[in-house]
Amino acid sequence: MSMLTPKEIVAELDKYIIGQNDAKRKVAIALRDRWRRQQLAEDLRDEVAPKNIIMIGPTGVGKTEIARRLSKLAEAPFIKVEASKFTEVGYVGRDCESMIRELTESAVTMVRTEMEREVQHKAEANAENRLLDILLPPQRQQTPHAWRPNDPGAGDEGQALSQQEPDAEERTREVIRKKLQSGELDDREVEVETKDSGMPSMMQVFSNSGLEEMGVNFQEMLGKLMPQRRQARRTRVSEARRLLEQEELQNLIDMEVVARRAVQRTEDTGIVFLDEIDKIAGRGGSKSGPDVSREGVQRDILPIVEGSNVTTKYGTVRTDHILFIAAGAFHMAKVSDLIPELQGRFPIRVELENLGADDFIRILREPRNSLVRQYQGMLETEGVTLEFTDDAVEAIARMCQRVNSETENIGARRLHTIMENLLEDISYEATDKAGSHVRIDGDEAERRLKGILEDQELSKYIL
Numbered sequence: 001m002s003m004l005t006p007k008e009i010v011a012e013l014d015k016y017i018i019g020q021n022d023a024k025r026k027v028a029i030a031l032r033d034r035w036r037r038q039q040l041a042e043d044l045r046d047e048v049a050p051k052n053i054i055m056i057g058p059t060g061v062g063k064t065e066i067a068r069r070l071s072k073l074a075e076a077p078f079i080k081v082e083a084s085k086f087t088e089v090g091y092v093g094r095d096c097e098s099m100i101r102e103l104t105e106s107a108v109t110m111v112r113t114e115m116e117r118e119v120q121h122k123a124e125a126n127a128e129n130r131l132l133d134i135l136l137p138p139q140r141q142q143t144p145h146a147w148r149p150n151d152p153g154a155g156d157e158g159q160a161l162s163q164q165e166p167d168a169e170e171r172t173r174e175v176i177r178k179k180l181q182s183g184e185l186d187d188r189e190v191e192v193e194t195k196d197s198g199m200p201s202m203m204q205v206f207s208n209s210g211l212e213e214m215g216v217n218f219q220e221m222l223g224k225l226m227p228q229r230r231q232a233r234r235t236r237v238s239e240a241r242r243l244l245e246q247e248e249l250q251n252l253i254d255m256e257v258v259a260r261r262a263v264q265r266t267e268d269t270g271i272v273f274l275d276e277i278d279k280i281a282g283r284g285g286s287k288s289g290p291d292v293s294r295e296g297v298q299r300d301i302l303p304i305v306e307g308s309n310v311t312t313k314y315g316t317v318r319t320d321h322i323l324f325i326a327a328g329a330f331h332m333a334k335v336s337d338l339i340p341e342l343q344g345r346f347p348i349r350v351e352l353e354n355l356g357a358d359d360f361i362r363i364l365r366e367p368r369n370s371l372v373r374q375y376q377g378m379l380e381t382e383g384v385t386l387e388f389t390d391d392a393v394e395a396i397a398r399m400c401q402r403v404n405s406e407t408e409n410i411g412a413r414r415l416h417t418i419m420e421n422l423l424e425d426i427s428y429e430a431t432d433k434a435g436s437h438v439r440i441d442g443d444e445a446e447r448r449l450k451g452i453l454e455d456q457e458l459s460k461y462i463l
């Protein structure tokens with residue numbers, strides 16, 4: 001569970017997202033509230049409902065980006081889904097409850113990874129012992145003269161010997177163990193037998209279809225019906241070690257415990273990010289077609305947000321305390337176009353601000369994954385160093401601002417198109433120019449984009 005304080009969460013988000021302080025604060029509080037609720041006495045804990053949030057803002061200002069970064073910080077089951085992907089129950093498509101199944105799935109992965117970490121050492125030790133058994137079968141003696149498979153007496157002789165000298169066998173085993181550990185034997189070929197994990201592909205097709213949606217673990221059901229097959233294969237020691245470790249891990253982890261903990265964690269700390277919620281806004285009334293079905297989706301989402309039981313293949317999940325963060329551009333629709341009951345379930349609203357030239361400068365420069373750094377990194381793989389002067393960055397930001405205001409405002413997304421056009425020639429020729437240094441200053445940036453910028457019609461299509 002996240003132990004980060006709201007300020008720490010905002011500081012983390014600041015590394016990637018420029019501005020939008022209000023939104024950052026609100027999501028930070030919501031995230032911290034999950035932890036606070038966990039600290040409460042049980043009777044009070046049940047009373048505290050999560051404060052669901054709607055983030056409203058034009059396109060390309062960082063809504064989805066905030067969600068993506070938050071998911072990395074949350075240390076809680078987290079999924080991002082597009083509201084527009086869902087369909088009303090009874091129609092072809094994804095039903096709304098599947099978001100909770102997906103959330104539970106992410107909790108299972110999380111819990112399993114944690115538990116695997118706990119038993120990793122044990123699994124490694126077991127795998128090593130199994131490898132030793134393969135390299136040095138225990139019932140046979142390792143001394144060369146004692147092991148003659150063609151000699152009918154050889155087996156017995158081996159056994160007798162090893163009984164006589166258990167120490168010798170043990171010593172050899174330790175020698176081999178050392179060699180194994182040092183990686184000296186990694187390239188040696190061995191034959192290992194592992195569980196055949198690959199389901200016949202037909203089964204996989206089945207299990208990915210509708211049954212999954214109903215929360216039935218078809219694959220597991222079939223897996224239990226079918227005899228466990230074991231498969232022997234020849235591989236290198238290093239690969240065999242990996243296979244055996246995997247299998248030992250599986251043996252050491254009780255999937256029922258994983259499922260139980262995962263369900264618990266989903267219920268207590270799960271977060272669903274419902275993106276593009278404006279796409280399902282719209283109230284039916286007398287209108288036809290899509291609006292009616294959008295309203296249907298809203299009605300299906302309602303009980304999930306409000307708190308209901310959803311059947312998953314890991315057990316029933318209560319959604320009462322799952323946090324929902326919704327986001328949408330809401331240009332065409334307004335929040336008030338959502339059905340009132342749903343509006344009521346999202347008590348916190350936050351508007352994200354439009355981005356201007358100053359923000360673009362910072363977006364180009366500051367984030368760890370900024371476009372400037374991305375392009376520099378990409379060209380460096382070709383041996384080309386790319387330099388942007390300060391006035392180049394300013395010029396790009398200004399152009400971005402200008403095109404946004406003259407054509408359509410797509411926020412920071414415009415930076416991507418502008419940068420791509422700006423660097424097209426350099427990118428195309430980079431391979432032939434290894435070792436060169438490319439410097440882009442303000443004039444150069446403007447010169448390269450001039451042709452496109454001057455022609456408004458053209459820039460509408462290209463940038």
Ligand SMILES: Nc1ncnc2c1ncn2[C@@H]1O[C@H](COP(=O)(O)OP(=O)(O)OP(=O)(O)O)[C@@H](O)[C@H]1O
Pocket residue numbers: 016017018019020057058059060061062063064065066328329363367411412413
């Ligand atoms: N405030 C910001 N700080 C840094 N980068 C940003 C910011 N806003 C947007 N970006 C960049 O712009 C791109 C688009 O942003 P994002 O996906 O968050 O848009 P959005 O608000 O979800 O828009 P939409 O409503 O169209 O989904 C991202 O790749 C991100 O890098």
Ligand SMILES: [Mg+2]
Pocket residue numbers: 063064065275276
């Ligand atoms: Mg988005």
